[in-house]
Amino acid sequence: MGENQQPAPFRPHQLRVSHDEREAVVERLNTAAAEGRIDFSELEARLDRALNAKTYADLAPLTADLPQEVPAEPLVLKGGMNGATRTGRWRVPAQITVYGGMGSVKLDFTQTECRLPEIAIEAHGQMGGVTIIIPDGWVADTSEMDQGLGGFKDKTTSERLPRTPRIRLAGDGGAAGVVIRHPNSWERRVQRRNHER
Template sequence: MSAGPSEPVRRDEWRVSHDEREAVVERLNTAAAEGRIDLNELDVRLGLALNAKTYADLAPLTADLPPDVPVNQEPLVLKGGMHGVTRSGRWDVPGRITVYGGMGAVKLDFTETDCRLPEIQIEAQGQMAGITIIIPDGWAAETSRMDAGLGGFKDKTTPQRLPRTPLVRLSGSGGAGGVVIRHPNSWERRKQRRLQGR
């Protein structure tokens, strides 16, 4: 008699790699150089980072630090205007994006991008027509700073984040048109498979 299906392992229980530990060490050293944490706290956090085994061990060590985005990097600004805007296919993803739905709506599709950033900050203002954000499977979103507005806000993403994928930090307001962040739907998945010749 076969055993029943085991419970899936939550992301915070996944094992971290050497590279992921080193990335946290580098970020902690940068934070200390900027005066965000003192040397005693740095020593404690570095010890915890080097001995971390899971994401649950590693994540709290940088949770109170701002995203590691260059301060001189200009954000990408997209405005729906009267006719709408879509950003899809293969495109260079910056660390910061500001999106205004306008009267025509904005669709921001990351599914074909090759993004190696640890985090992407998106400020979304739904305005009249709203905004749709599509992220690949394996990417995760942090949406606690989103305000629903009149049009509402829907987070249809799953919390599982694969290693070496960005965390999308979403803030802003749904406005009148609303904001949605989700993974590709079944039609979009079929289209992508056709384009890849599967």
């Protein structure tokens, strides 16, 4: 390079996008259509452009006129004396901390609609224990969990469906233990009944 030659200016919009970044835009467009912000024909056109996008410059205009999704605040759940549960439809944040306390904590994701690629959960079994229930198709990375006295049980499968979160679970079993699992047969029956209503 000669003395007077300047390097080409860095243009972030020319960087290549990843599959996950394309998928995130597809999810945002589908949500916008479900909310009535864009009609079906426009959704189809934007999805086609999103799936064929090569750079950030290709992707950015597709969601520029849509409101940004506000991430949920981190959740801290404490079992205390009487226990605590988070079940049904609830907004899932990217970070969750649970303390079993004396009464235990149950964290049930089976009816949530979560578009996050990853959820970090810090679980401490303490005296009451913690139970985490994730839908089929979600996977859990539990390599950071410490058994504690109560132990830790991972009863999940390793088959991950597309566009589902990965749970990164850390913490310790405490005295009562921590369990992460998929729904049991009774919970599946309840789910089916709720869907039929």
